[in-house]
Amino acid sequence: MKNVITISRSFGSGGREIAKRLADELNFAYYDRELIDAISDETGLSKDYIEQFSEGHISRAYPIHIAQTFLMPVVMPSDSIQIAQTNIIREAGNSGNCIIVGRRADYILRELKPFKVFIFSSDMDERIKRCYKKVPEDRVKSPKEMAKEIQKIDKNRAKYYNYYTDQDWGVMKNYNLCIDTSVIDIKKAVELIISALNI
C-alpha cells in the first residue's frame, strides 16, 4: 500500500473532514494546520502571519512596484515559510504513514509517489451550507457573497499551487482519485480511499 496520502480539496467540499477521518481510521499522522505550528517553531514567525502565506495570497508576498524590491531582504518572509513548509512536508513524507492536506504536498513529495486524492463538490449550494456551519457568527455573509468568497479561496489555492509548482491545481491528471462529495458522502469517500489503497 501507499503510506503517504495527499488530500487536495476545493473549499467547502468536506476535504478536511475526510482527511481527518482517514487519519483516525488508518492511525496515520495528520498534517493540516499542524504544519503552521511546526513552521512557527522552525521560523519563529507568528502563526497568524504564516497562515496568510502558507497556502495562498501570493500577491501579498510580492511587491507591486519593482522599486520596492530594493527594500526587501534577499529571502522574503514568504520564501522562508515556503522553505520551512517544504522541509516539514518532506520529513513527514519520509517518515511515512501520514496524510497531508493541501499545501502542494502532492508536488513536493512527487518522488515518493504518494496516493493523491482531490476532494471537490460540484454543488455550490452544498458548499455554502457546509461553510455556514463553520463560519463564526460575525463573519456570516449572504449565500451570494459566500459563493463569491468560496470561489476566491479556490482561486487563491490554485494561484498558490500553480506559482510554486509546474502543474495546475485541480486538473484531474495530477491526482489518482477525485471524489465529488455532492454525490458521494464523506463516510463513503473515506471508505473508497481506504479501499483504493488496498489495505
Add this chain to the structure above:
Amino acid sequence: MKNVITISRSFGSGGREIAKRLADELNFAYYDRELIDAISDETGLSKDYIEQFSEGHISRAYPIHIAQTFLMPVVMPSDSIQIAQTNIIREAGNSGNCIIVGRRADYILRELKPFKVFIFSSDMDERIKRCYKKVPEDRVKSPKEMAKEIQKIDKNRAKYYNYYTDQDWGVMKNYNLCIDTSVIDIKKAVELIISALNI
C-alpha cells in the same frame, strides 16, 4: 442507488474494460459500440460511416469552404447521427439499469442525474502498452507515434464533447468519480464504482 452510469475515458486508460466488467457484475445493459448498430438501424447509414462521426472527427463533418454549404442538405449526415445517437441514449437512460460509454451521454442524460465516472491513466507508457495489445499487427507504430495517436484521439474526443455540449471534456467538476488506472487497477476501479453507487 443511481441506475444510470456514464463512463467517460481517455484513450488507452482501460475505461471500456471497466465499463464492460461493471455491466457484467451489475447485470446492467451496456452501450458502447452497440450504439453504432442501433444508429445504423435507425438511420440506414453504414456502421463504418457512423463510427467516424459518432464521437469525433468534427472537422470532417463540416465543410472548409462556406460555398460548399450550398451543396449540403439541410440536415447533414453527421447531424442525423447525433440526433439518432441522442435519441437512443435517452431511451437507454429512461429504461435505467444501464452503462453508457462516452458519446457525451453524461451531458445528454444530465436531467436524470446519472453517476458520472471518468477513467484516465496518468502514465503514458501504460497507455501505450494497453494499446499495443489491441492494435492489429498492420497498424502497429513506434511508441512515440503511438503516444501521438493517443493524444490525437483524446483531442478529438474533447473536441467532439466541447462542440456538442456547453461543458469541457475531462474537467473534474463535470464528473462524480475520476479514477487513475495507472495507480488503481481495473478490478479495483470496478469495485470502487460499485461501492460508490451504494449497492
